[in-house]
Amino acid sequence: MTQEQIRLAETKTKEIDWQRFGPYLSERQWGTVREDYSANGDAWNYVTHEMARSYAYRWGEEGIGGISDHRQLLCFSVALWNGQDRVLKERLFGLTNNQGNHGEDVKECYYYLDSTPTHSYMKMLYKYPQREFPYVEVRDENMRRTRQHPEFELMDTGIFNDGRYFDVFIEYAKAGPEDILIKITAHNRGSEEASLHVLPQLWFRNTWAWGHDDYKPQLSTSAPGVVQIDERELGRYKLYCDQAPDLLFCDNSTNGAKLYGLDPDGHYFKDGVNDYLIDGDTAALNPAQKGTKVAAHYPLTLGPDEAYTVRLRLSKERQESPFEDFENLFALRQHEADEFYHCIQQEIKDPDARNVQRQAFAGMMWSKQFYYYDVTQWLDGDPAVLTPPVERLKGRNSTWRHLYNADIISMPDKWEYPWYAAWDLAFHCISLAMIDSQFAKSQLRLLTRDWYMHPNGQLPAYEWALGDVNPPVHAWATWRVYQMDQKQNGGEGDTAFLESVFHRLTLNFTWWVNRKDRHDHNIFEGGFLGLDNIGVFDRSAPLPTGGYIEQADGTSWMAMYALNLMRMALELAKTSPVYQDIASKFFEHFLYIAEAMTKVGDEAFNLWDEEDEFFYDVLHTPDDQRVKLKVRSIVGLIPLFAVEVLDEELLESMPDFTRRLKWFLENRPHLAELVSRWQEPGKGERHLLSLLRSHRMKKLLQRMLDEGEFLADYGIRALSRHHLDHPYVYRTLEADFTVKYVPGESESSLFGGNSNWRGPIWFPINYLLIESLQRFYFYYDDSFQVEYPTGSGEMHSLKEVAGALSQRLTRLFLRNAEGKRPAMGDNPLLQHDPHFRDYLWFHEYFHGESGCGLGAIHQTGWTGLIAKLLQPNGKDQ
Incomplete structure (x- = not known):
């Protein structure tokens, strides 16, 4: 050591x-x-x-x-x-x-x-x-x-x-x-x-x-x-x-x-x-x-x-x-710091890549912050100062009186976002776990504590609006950190950590089901979900049309959530068989969500568009009409995230779960048909759970890997380039609502405030896409090939595509043949001056064409995922 x-x-x-x-x-x-x-x-x-x-x-x-x-x-x-x-x-x-x-x-x-x-x-x-x-x-x-x-x-x-x-x-x-x-x-x-x-x-x-x-x-x-x-x-x-x-x-x-x-x-x-x-x-x-x-x-x-x-x-x-x-x-x-990072980086041969990764880790470490916020005391005021205005008692965060935070927390950054954000933190923990898995685990556990989580089961979003809804990625991060920690400890998993977070997340999952599935159809709204400048409407506010939106991303996140909890339950069932029953419950949840999202021939609920072969949000108007909002954005790619592979060995070790699973598939054949190739074992008798059959997945990937649509030189764009020349317009009697591809900061003030974020290329979604392709490859192996890039005539396995996407993202920071780092833009000082050129900023997001860094310059939180991507073959530490 x-x-x-x-x-x-x-x-x-x-x-x-x-x-x-x-x-x-x-x-x-x-x-x-x-x-x-x-x-x-x-x-x-x-x-x-x-x-x-x-x-x-x-x-x-x-x-x-x-x-x-x-x-x-x-x-x-x-x-x-x-x-x-x-x-x-x-x-x-x-x-x-x-x-x-x-x-x-x-x-x-x-x-x-x-x-x-x-x-x-x-x-x-x-x-x-x-x-x-x-x-x-x-x-x-x-x-x-x-x-x-x-x-x-x-x-x-x-x-x-x-x-x-x-x-x-x-x-x-x-x-x-x-x-x-x-x-x-x-x-x-x-x-x-x-x-x-x-x-x-x-x-x-x-x-x-x-x-x-x-x-x-x-x-x-x-x-x-x-x-x-x-x-x-x-x-x-x-x-x-x-x-x-x-x-x-x-x-x-x-x-x-x-x-x-x-x-x-x-x-x-x-x-x-x-x-x-x-x-x-x-x-x-x-x-x-x-x-x-x-x-x-x-x-x-x-x-x-x-x-x-x-x-x-x-x-x-x-x-x-x-x-x-x-x-x-x-x-x-x-010297000891060098020795520590030498162990972490021993498989990285490029000195420039080692420098980038080490500075990414440095940003993660420096972005820890003591965060103190007692909402009850903040609302009521302090005895020695003037009583706060009474309007505050029904204003911001007034329904979160239970929240008392006084902890060291990983921040997105400590200037622009000097407050934790629930889903940002989940991504942080992947990079943090590479060098300090104990801290990563403590962070994931922290947000599920009684003094953070709302009594109704909601996780706090961020101080500007604790009740906002973030994508439910906490279970995914918990499972990934558990796996990384397990590998670092020679195969011994911290089941106490996994179990404690799992129980709290079942409450959060229930909150989603009760609060965000308006009509009990397993179609979820979610609201904002972090995607504020690529949609037609501000989903965190009442719609100008009235009605509500049935969200392709919200529903997909929930399908992913159900699979994450199912997999965690199966892991816990290895030592406590009672979790097999719980795992089967989340398996059923996943099937019902899959049914609602992909119902063939039922346009009343289907979020898949047969004509465009893409997933879209659906506007449910006050007069009970449903209109697909045909914006080609990452909203339609998020269904790729809901994927899990179970091998025969695991199923054989879980007899109660397997028996319930088979009963359900035999007695609900219309649901069994929705699960991708469940009846067909893959390599090594593996079984695939996914929202996508191979045909639909290929159609999604065809668009995603098209350089005229989502595929940029430096990753996957948040909005298809197709909308540069073909803006999407939703017309109402009062106004037209337009979505157009803009490669840099948003030109729209529709969403108010800092609506530039979630720009064309951002790390969290790209990272999850890469992981999902790797999971699909785990099932399909080399037998499943797609054209990459679309139109090139070159066929590649999903593993190769995942690797290629990872390389595009890492090229943002690594010096190219001209000695430039695309993320650092055109400034000659940043690119060439010896007192600047080897220092890195890890921006919030990146320009869809040039790769130039945009938004918060020290958003080392989720952009810190570059540290994981630079690790050869994605190996965990």
Whole structure:
């Protein structure tokens, strides 16, 4: 075992908690639902970026390259000042939803470069301009642009073009679980001397101002360059600052005088360091050298290409010579990180591919965040502050009073989405399980806990609308993580984990059946389901036509869900035969859904269109008409996901399940006929359960693998390119509703807010398509061939097609023959500059033609699946 694997084992057994401290600090707390106490739910404007430096947050903290303990009582991050900016660079800047022409977006340049699962070593890079940061230019230009224009990014201002910026590397190495070495290395990339103020900051989350507990922890000076930290739960720590810099103390408290015109009353506030440094306000700091926030001040002057390293040590143990063994410990942890990832990557021969995968893992690790949200307390307000407006009591999330979250959770990213999303998290866990299956399992279990899951069985979606409906992929992720963990443990499966999640998901499955199958026809609505800019209507809102939509994707997700739960039950039945009965129940659910979705000759319910040979949503109008909404989108490909293969050996070991299954097929022959080739054993006496017979599957694949429709150079598009020249139009007396293929950001404002997401190429659906093709191949073997690409005349097995699709996706990030990474677009700095070209962003989605990354630049969550695709032959770790 490597040293990192030993640390993971110690953490798992709770022998030593190596994950007590980690990158759990958010990158944006302003503009979140948790901090919004407005009457109308206007989170973006209740606490703004401009207010953030003076406003003490209620529910969490933010910073650049920061860390905290697992309850976020004590926080550390890096602040910077170039002598030009009008505010201290303490937090990342970005646009609100209304300021961005394609929705909210971070407007900074930073990269996650490395992290082990226990965070024994971590590294990130922040690029800080030497000229005044163009806050106003970036905001105003984006507000001037329309949806027909691309976003205006920080790179587009040209502020990095002549090298007048600092590369600020932030690194951490743990000497022990509560002994953390910190390096902040600033490089002047310009050709002239430049000044930089480096301000490592330490502070307590404000837990004392709300009227529940007035205990106030304290930071103070105990020696030159040493901060003493006293907190009743954490105990006593010390922050040792090399070279004994000036220590600037204030309090993490709201500056009511500045924000609301209140009497300052002789207090020190959160913006004290900012006001002292930028405005020269010496009264903003506490001369008594104590408080709840402190910054160590390192004023630097760096010559051309010169670098300087600031060193600190945060330790619970008394350090007589804190920096004596500093460099050796850092080098050791870096070596151990290399050793750990060498084991993970030993089958990857291409150095570029190893770099891409390691940075993808780094993004997954850095995107952990402490997330705190008590809905009851948030709705009712706190005793020591004004009572919230009464409108909130019936507003956002008011039916989720049971929800109490205070955990480390994997985020989609920590700026644009600094809150968990249920189905994003499911995809995260696939990549997480490759390096820390224990954490992946804990994440999947977490969302099914009583204090997350609604009493009615619904999983929470995300804080903007906890009651929104996400695709039910939790069971799929649970089963996959179980398999990966089982393989890593020599074939021994964690059935306790599987069983605990399975029981909770049966409640969630029941919620779907009771709430989303309006007429008990096994046709599901679902609503939004994450596909907000490829449909005719906004499915999360009342339809302008009235009526409702019978969803091809919602129904397909449920068929997949039933098969996932069936397979989990069969696994549990190996040690507890009672699960055979439960497995047969989910088998029957699958059959009834298959019947409803594919009924031949009954157009009243059939979601399959015989003329186009494709699946479509069906609009059920108020006058009881059913109209197929003939948009060729991934909605019609999702039926491919509902596939499972059972081998004869498994069936023979499950006599009760097999007996019930055979009885059902014999006595319900009309259902048996719907199951793809059930009566025909495949390779090795395997049996296939699928929504698709071979004919329909070939027809779907014919469209999916057509470069004029879904198949792009870099994956499968979310919307067929056919709609570029042939837009789909649904006409009503009041308006026409049009869907047209747009390769980049959405040009439609129909869905409101950030409707650019779910763009043409996105990883979750592509990954599931690849997995499904592999499952079909497991049954068919090489005997089943399809034309790839459509029209090429070249026939391939489904395994070969899956591999080819995987290669198209990985080409987004790997250097091509011209030395370019398609995902990084046309910017010459990103493609060729030695200080940019090997650093990666893992975007939210990708342009359907060029492959350029779009949306959130650090959506390492589901795009982190690239780490799995880069593993040769898709092998699990």
